[in-house]
Amino acid sequence: MMLSRSNQVGEIYFLNGGDAQSLPAGLDLGGLNVPLVNPRDVTHELDVVIEMGAQLPVEWLKQMKALGKKLVAFFVGHPYAALCETPIFERPSGHIFNGGPFDEIWLLPQYEKTSKALLQTLMRAPVYVMPHIWSPYFLERRIAQLANDGITFGYQPGRGKWRLSTLEPNISVAKTCHYPMLVCEEFFRAKPEAVEHLFVVNALHLKEHPTFLYFANSLNLVRQHKATFEQRIDLPGFLSQHADVVVSHQWENAQNYLYYDVLHGGYPLIHNSPMLGDAGYYYPGFDSEAGGRALLDAWQQHDLQLDRYQASANALLRSVAIDNPANLDAFTRRLLA
DSSP states (O other): OOGGGOTTOOOOOEEOOSSOSSOOGGGOOGGGOOOEEOGGGGTTTOSEEEEOSSOOOHHHHHHHHHTTOEEEEEEOSOHHHHHHHHHHTTOSOOSOOOOOOOSEEEEOGGGHHHHHHHHHHHHOSOEEEOOOOBOSHHHHHHHHHHHHTTOOOSOOOOOSSEEEEEOOOOSBTTBOSHHHHHHHHHHHHHOGGGEEEEEEOSOTTTTTOHHHHHHHHTSHHHHTTOEEEOOOOOHHHHHHHHOSEEEOOOSSOOOOHHHHHHHHTTOOEEEOOTTSTTSSEEOOTTOHHHHHHHHHHHHHHGGGSHHHHHHHHHHHHHHHBTTOHHHHHHHHHHHHO
């Protein structure tokens, strides 16, 4: 969507890195007007191949290299965590460093510290840090569906008791529910009358594990039956019906679409990301006590400062927007180079 705004970019294709012949309807990509193609069908139409998400056939990449095409590997997940955790936890293979002959590597700013040198050594190619970009395109399509059902997305002021939530994926130590639960516990101990419920989303696979059970059962929120553990659910549908605030935590994963989507709706976001500027309510590192104070501050102040809060959120969202000229310029410069 962003590159199509450039007069220096021609045709754009989705390269099918899997074995399905069409995109699932749930991806809702029909409005983008970008065809899904078998890589071999467009071998001679392409100038640049950007691998992102799915891995492309290495023999085809070598053929493209021999034809003088330029190849880019764009890492938008956590390379270090994926490389380490996949064998440790016996998961299906993540990114496989299979000798694809890439000309350069693109990396998001949040992973520069842990993964830039790693990728440069492994892949024998220069690594460039590229902007994190976001669009409300998909979010707003879902919001429109909810509106048709009479459901309103967006923070609603005036509730005396808050419904707390944490939406971390819980599949890597980079983003889990543990510290958000501790933050909510600190808030509950300080202001029990302010808490209606805590929803721990993406956590069904955790709740039967003894280690997690002992952790959870040590909290007043769980002991007093104020917390439930939920399945995976879409963010707009969940927030618009079940939550007033989102409590988050990350470790070397400071740029996150979750944050942008929550801020877009004006919901209070309690977070420890140093890359969000003045947006949301910040607490440092692994300091759950400070997180509890940030949540208390949000509960006391959010309704009084909605305009200022949304202005800070909008400034952040503008910095990552696909129609921000600085973002398009950064990508265009790399393509031309």
